[in-house]
Amino acid sequence: MRAPGALLPGQTFEPSALLAPAQAILAYHARVALAPLGAERVPLDAAFDRILAQDAAADGRYPSHPRSTMDGFAVRSQDGLVERRIVGEIRMGHAPPGPLGAGEAMRIPTGGAVPDGADAVVPIEDTDDRGDSMVPREPPTPGDAITPAGEDMEPGDLVLPAGRRIDGAAMGVLATLGFSEVPVFRRPRFAIISTGDELIDPAKKPSLGQVRDSNRYALAGALRALGAEPIHIPRAADEPEAHESAMREGLDVADGVLLTGGSSVGVRDLVPRIIDRLGSPGVVVHGLRVRPGKPTVLAAIGDKPIIGLPGNPTSAMMIFRNIAAPILRRMTGEVLRPSANAFARAGTDFKGRPGWTWFVPVVVTAEGPDRIATSLGIHSSHTSLLARANGFVVLSEDRPSIAKGEQIEVHTLDGGDI
DSSP states (O other): OOOTTOOOTTOOOOGGGSBOHHHHHHHHHHHOOOOOOOEEEEEGGGOTTOBBOSOEEOSSOBSSSOEESSSEEEEOGGGTTOOEEEEEEOOTTSOOSSOOOTTEEEEEOTTOBOOTTOOEEEEGGGEEEOSSEEEESSOOOTTTTEEOTTSSBOTTOEEEOTTOBOOHHHHHHHHHTTOSEEEEEOOOEEEEEEBOTTEEOTTSOOOTTOEEOOHHHHHHHHHHHHTOEEEEOOOBOSSHHHHHHHHHHHHHHSSEEEEESOOSSSTTOOHHHHHHHHOSEEEEEEOBSOSSOTTOEEEEETTEEEEEEOSSHHHHHHHIIIIIHHHHHHHHTOOOOOOOOSEEEESSOEEOOTTOOEEEEEEEEEETTEEEEEEOOOOTTOSSHHHHOSEEEEEBTTBOEEOTTSEEEOBOTTSSBO
16 A cells, blocks of 8 residues: 555646655654664774764773872872972872872872872972972862762763764773774665766766766765765666666665656656565655655665655755655664754853863753753863763853853864854
């Protein structure tokens, strides 16, 4: 039985019978169950831009021990402003030489392990360093310049969920968690078929009535950005036999097929009729209530999707972006995180430093019609910080603070404004 939105042979596009894009996607998923194609393990260095196939949770406390955030001296805050004897030096990558006692201090670098007994670090520029002893210029308080154990990640923290696209920040987290190999979803492969007697290779000069075949390259790039692999099938002439042969080849070598051209109603309406000859469920939707892109075809043979895109380049790419990509993403396994808006309301107070520029990672969430940007703070030693964020806020020299509830501009993490 033909689903709503699929045209009968010889039927014209009647606007009242066409589905809206969202309806078409729902109708398609109701008939065709798409899912990821299984997982594989790849070396960590090859995992960039792949889709994580299983949750990555913290297997311990990160950092595993308190660490200094400044070059200075590890001290006991209860000793106040008394002169302290320097009893040792902590080296990077080594345990402290021993515990710290009353009236003692140890030299410590940024990232160094804080010794037992110490509860603060005094930056070197805030001390009188006398060689064998030191005196703080201000009374230290507990926790000064120290990252507590587990502040970044606690055991069991879900840091990277399955379905997350692996970016540079996520690779840092995976390395921190000890993943030398990473489970990722297999990339689905999609055959690209351009149809039309008017198409020629990009290297050739078009004659009257001819155009260079640009759609296949635009779609190949869009597929790669989606996390799929394109396979180029030779162009099909405007003859039923050529269309059917190309589609059968595409179904044989790939997990799905993308076609451009040949889907409009008329004497050259080849694609929908041929698809229905190849198997079931066949054509699910033919024609959308949208411009550009009305003659779109959504179909499948078994569990392999066939998406018939318009031949017009703008239409083809708009429909791919708004219709095909949401459908095909189910095969990549990617679960999209909410994207930040250009403007949101501050969910927390943002406080920087006058005369400085601060980049503050944020999580942007939806609360009804509003977008709320909540600060994640600035902890440059934390490997999971940017992996948890979906944007950042700039505190500028002339606006070093933003109060909760104020409108705030949020930028993406991929290098551009939203």
